[in-house]
Amino acid sequence: MIRQRITIHNPSASHDGLITHMDKSSFQLNAPPEGFYVEKRIIVPKSHPFPLIELLRVQVKANEAVDGNPLFNFPTTQGTAFYVEPSSEYTSDQQKDLIEQSQALVEQFTHSINGTQWIGALKTIYLYNETVDPELMQNIDRITPGTKLLVDDFSILDIFVSKGGMVLKQVYHTNEPLSFETDPAISTEVGLFLVDPAVSTPDDLVLSGLRVLLNQDEDEENYHKTMFHFKPRHRHLDDFPVESTITENGLHPILSTKFKNGIPKPSDDDIQECKLYYHLNLARSLIFDKYQSVPEGARLVVQNGKTELEAPVYKVHEWGNEILFEFDDFNSSSIDFTLHSRYQAPDQSESITIASNPKPEVFVACSISEDHLLDYSPLDNKAPIGGNYELYFTNDTVFYHFPHLNEGLIDVKVPHGTSDFALVNTITTIAVAAGLYIVLASLLKSALGRGKITKEKKDQ
Numbered sequence: 008m009i010r011q012r013i014t015i016h017n018p019s020a021s022h023d024g025l026i027t028h029m030d031k032s033s034f035q036l037n038a039p040p041e042g043f044y045v046e047k048r049i050i051v052p053k054s055h056p057f058p059l060i061e062l063l064r065v066q067v068k069a070n071e072a073v074d075g076n077p078l079f080n081f082p083t084t085q086g087t088a089f090y091v092e093p094s095s096e097y098t099s100d101q102q103k104d105l106i107e108q109s110q111a112l113v114e115q116f117t118h119s120i121n122g123t124q125w126i127g128a129l130k131t132i133y134l135y136n137e138t139v140d141p142e143l144m145q146n147i148d149r150i151t152p153g154t155k156l157l158v159d160d161f162s163i164l165d166i167f168v169s170k171g172g173m174v175l176k177q178v179y180h181t182n183e184p185l186s187f188e189t190d191p192a193i194s195t196e197v198g199l200f201l202v203d204p205a206v207s208t209p210d211d212l213v214l215s216g217l218r219v220l221l222n223q224d225e226d227e228e229n230y231h232k233t234m235f236h237f238k239p240r241h242r243h244l245d246d247f248p249v250e251s252t253i254t255e256n257g258l259h260p261i262l263s264t265k266f267k268n269g270i271p272k273p274s275d276d277d278i279q280e281c282k283l284y285y286h287l288n289l290a291r292s293l294i295f296d297k298y299q300s301v302p303e304g305a306r307l308v309v310q311n312g313k314t315e316l317e318a319p320v321y322k323v324h325e326w327g328n329e330i331l332f333e334f335d336d337f338n339s340s341s342i343d344f345t346l347h348s349r350y351q352a353p354d355q356s357e358s359i360t361i362a363s364n365p366k367p368e369v370f371v372a373c374s375i376s377e378d379h380l381l382d383y384s385p386l387d388n389k390a391p392i393g394g395n396y397e398l399y400f401t402n403d404t405v406f407y408h409f410p411h412l413n414e415g416l417i418d419v420k421v422p423h424g425t426s427d428f429a430l431v432n433t434i435t436t437i438a439v440a441a442g443l444y445i446v447l448a449s450l451l452k453s454a455l456g457r458g459k460i461t462k463e464k465k466d467q
Contacts, residue, residue, distance in 0.1 A: 008052075008192065008193065008194055009049060009050065009051055009052070009156070009192060009193045009194070010049070010050045010193070010194045011047060011048065011049040011050070011156060011193060011194070011195050011196070012047075012048045012195075012196045012198070013045065013046070013047050013048075013187065013195065013196070013198070014045070014046045014078070014079075014198045014386065015036070015043050015044070015045050015185065015197065015198065015199045015200070016043065016045075016046075016076065016077075016078045016079065016200060016201070016202075017039060017043060017199060017200065017201040017216070018039070018041045018042075018044065018201070018202075019039040019041055019201065021201075022199060022216060022217075024037070025038075025039060025199070026199075027184070029219060031189070031221070031229050032188065032189040032221065033186070033187065033188050033189070033221075034186075034187045034219045034221065035184065035185065035186045035187075036184060036185045036186075038181065038182050038183060038184060038185070042180055042181055042182040043180070043181055043182075044073055044076050044078065044079060044178070044179075044180050045178065045179055045180075045181060045185070046078070046079045046176060046177070046178045046386070047156065047157065047158075047175070047176065047177045047178075048174065048175070048176050049156050049157075049174070049175040049176075050172060050173070050174055051150060051172060051173040051174075051175065052172050053150060053172060053173050054168075054169070054170050054172055054173075055112055055168055055169075055170065057108040057109075057111065057112055058094060058096055058108075059093055059096060059097045059101060059104055059105045059108050060091055060092070060093065060094055060105070060108055060109060060112060061092045061093060061094040061095070061169070061170070062090075062091070062092040062167070062168065062169050062391060062392050063089070063090070063091050063092075063109075063112055063113070063166075063167075063168040063169075064089075064090040064165070064166065064167050064168075064390060064392050064393035065087070065088070065089055065090075065113075065116060065164075065165070065166040065168075066081065066083040066087070066088045066090075066163075066164070066165050066166075066393055066394075066395070067083075067086075067087045067088075067139055067143065067163065067164040067165075068081070068083045068085045068086065068139075068162065068163055069085075069139045069162055069163075069164070070162050070414075071085070071162070071414050071415075072162045072179070072180045073163060073178050073179070073180055074410065074411075075243050075245060075408075075410055076178075077202060077212060077239065077243065078202075078212075078214075078386055079163070079178045079386065080239070080241035080386075080388065081163045081165055081176075081178065081388055082241065082394050082396060082397045082406065083163070083165075083393075083394070083395050084135070084288050084365045084368065084395055085137065085365050085366075085415070085416060086135060086136050086138060086139065086288075086365060087117075087135070087136045087138065087140065087143070088133070088134070088135045088136075088393065088395065089109075089113055089120070089133070089134040089135075090128070090131045090132070090133055090392045090393040090398075091105075091109045091112075091125075091131055091132050091392075092131050092391065092392045093105055093130075093132075105132070106122045106125060106132070107122065109122070109125070110122040112168070115146060115150075116142075116143050116146050116166070117140045117143050117146065118142065119136065119138075119140040119142065120134055123324035123325070124324060124325055124326040125325070125326075126312045126313070126325050126326065126327075126328075126329070128311050128329060128398065129398055129399070130392075131392050131393075131398075133311065133329070134326055135288050135326055135327065135329070136326065137288075137290065137363050137364065137365055137416055143164070144157065144159060144164075147166075147175065150173070156175070156193075157175065157177050158177065158179055160179060161177050161178065162178055162179050162180065163176070163177065163178035164176070164177050165177075165388065167390060167393075176388070187219075187221065188221070189221045189222055190222070191222070194221075194222055195220075195221040195222060196218060196219070196220050196221075197218070197219045198216060198217070198218045198219075198233065199216045199217055199219075200214040200215065200216035200233075201215060202214060203215050203234075207236075208275070208276075209239075209242050209275050210238060210239070210242070210275035210276060210277050210278075210375075210405075211236055211237075212236060212237060212238075212239055213234065213235075213236040214233075214234065214236070214237075215233070215234045216232075216233055216234075217230060217231060217232050217233055218230075218231045218233050219231075235385075237383060237384035237385070237386065237387075238277070238377075238380040238381055238383075238384065239384070239405070240381050240384070240387055240389060240404075240405055240406065241405070241406050241408065242273075242275075242405060242406065242407050242408070243407070243408050243410065244271060244407050244408060244409050244410070245410060246268060247266065247269065247271055247409055247410075248267045248268065248409065248410050248411065248412045249264050249265060249266055249267065249409040249410070249411055249412070250264070250265050250267065250411065250412040250413055251263065251265075251366045251367060251411065251413060251417060252265075252413070252417075253417055253418070255420055256345075257422060258347065258348040258421070258422065259345055259346065259347055259348070260345075260346050260348065260419050261343055261344070261345050261346070262287075262343075262344045262345075262346055262367070262417070263342070263343050264285070264341060264342045264344075264366075264369055265340060265341040266340055266341065266409070267412070269340075270283065270337065270338070270371075271407075273371060273373055273407050277375040277376050277377060277405075278373045278375060278405075279373065279374045279376060280373065280374050281371050281372065281373040281374075282333055282335060282371070282372060282373075283333075283334040283369075283370075283371055284331065284332065284333055284334070284369070284370055284371070284372050284396065285302070285305065285330075285332040285334070285342055285344075285367050285368075285369055286309075286329075286330070286331045286332075286367060286368040286369075286370075286395065286396040287329075287330045287331075287344075287365070287367040287368070288327060288328075288329055288330075288364070288365055289312075289327045289328040289329070289330060289346070289364065290326075290327050290362045290363065290364045290419075291320055291325070291327045291349070292320050292348060292349050292351065292360060292362035292419070292421050293327070293328075293346045293347065293348060293349070293362055293364060293419060293421075294314075294316060294328060294346070294347045294348075294349055295310065295328055295330055295346065295347065296316060296347055297310060297314075299345070300344065300345045300346070300347065301332070302332060302342050302343055302344050303339070303343070304334050304335075304337050305332040305333065305334055305342070306332065306333045306334070306335070307330070307331075307332060308331050308332065308333045308399070309329060309331035309399055310328065310329070310330055310331075311328065311329040312325055312326075312327055312328035313325045313328070314328070316347065318349065319350040319351070319352070320349040320350065320351055320352070321351075321352045323349065331399060342367075342369070344367075346419070348362075348419070348421040348422075351421055358422060359420045359421060359422050360420075360421045361419070361420060361421075362418070362419040362420075362421050363416040363417070363418055363419075364416060364417050364418075364419055365417070366411055366413070366416070366417055368396060368408075369408075369409045370396075370406045370407060370408050370409065371406070371407040372400060372404050372405070372406055372407075373404065373406075373407070374401075374403050374404060375403055375405050378402055378403035378404075381402065381403075381405070382402075389402070
């Protein structure tokens with residue numbers, strides 16, 4: 008049987024007047040003026056048949072509508088990310104087989120990628136694309152035939168596939184009424200909660216509300232008032248926004264991230280040591296030179312992907328690069344990151360290529376005391392693989408996020424030639440032929456000159 012847990016965050020101060028109907032077969036609500044934030048968690052008893060794959064995680068961020076929500080935090084960059092962890096059966100000489108099996112598993116969800124795009128990331132292989140493939144949702148609906156469990160207009164989609172089954176999570180914001188009905192093929196639990204500001208702190212959120220269990224036996228109570236508290240792994244610096252912009256500079260554009268109100272020092276009771284971090288996925292048309300482009304005050308701690316600087320974009324198969332910088336003491340008003348553009352294929356119709364790139368993720372990461380309490384949260388989304396930058400931190404780490412003022416992707420203009428390949432090849436052939444002619448003519452002239460001198464010596 009499919010099981011789903013639906014958690015509804017009511018951002019208003021009260022639940023009064025929201026519930027319009029509730030019994031053992033139905034639960035209906037009207038949204039407050041602020042709307043609802045909803046997380047669906049669906050467990051499907053569907054395993055995968057690929058022996059070299061232990062885990063697959065697919066993380067999709069379609070928009071930023073739920074960024075900053077205190078309950079639902081999925082550290083992922085806008086677009087789609089795929090992570091595969093090899094099984095214990097995998098050996099290094101089976102890399103080609105692992106890629107083929109990963110590709111076959113991913114194609115159950117989307118056909119928009121190919122097997123040459125993967126890069127390594129710690130113990131996983133990783134693939135990122137800045138777009139969201141609409142085919143993804145269509146294929147997920149086919150996984151659960153007969154019922155549509157997920158919504159089409161969402162912000163976050165997180166898919167976790169193991170040999171034991173599949174977990175789907177989806178987060179979205181809505182101002183529409185919500186209605187949940189009994190389905191004999193699905194076990195459903197719905198929770199409605201708000202954050203109690205009177206007793207909550209940034210490192211200890213207290214939720215109050217109720218849980219409704221559908222598909223319960225007639226003689227069992229299906230309504231339960233509920234209060235619980237948890238320690239959030241991800242916290243938000245709402246009063247300290249940042250803004251990322253591109254300054255055009257030929258083949259070396261500068262990505263600047265400005266701190267509008269400075270950089271605060273977290274002061275929650277559980278905090279120990281803290282550092283500032285900067286994480287970025289770089290599109291294939293852009294590249295980072297670790298010998299010239301490290302921002303002032305930064306230390307490079309992660310660089311994954313193809314690092315060959317001179318390779319043109321049409322010779323690079325991997326999706327791009329993943330970068331993580333660490334700052335010990337940083338008190339500047341901005342982080343300025345000089346990028347390098349790969350040479351593009353010539354195009355007669357345009358003199359530039361637009362490379363769409365996600366914004367950097369800027370955050371403060373802190374070690375904490377009593378980190379075991381993080382695992383007790385039913386809303387924690389840390390997993391053995393994936394999680395964007397979360398993959399590179401230990402379990403005792405919490406994250407403080409700077410909200411971005413600008414939404415969406417950042418467009419980088421990459422200049423390139425306007426001739427086509429045929430013309431370039433023709434000019435190259437003519438230039439090579441002309442050069443060869445000059446060399447041969449020089450050699451012939453030199454040989455004839457030596458021959459004339461020899462003849463004159465003999466005549467003497």
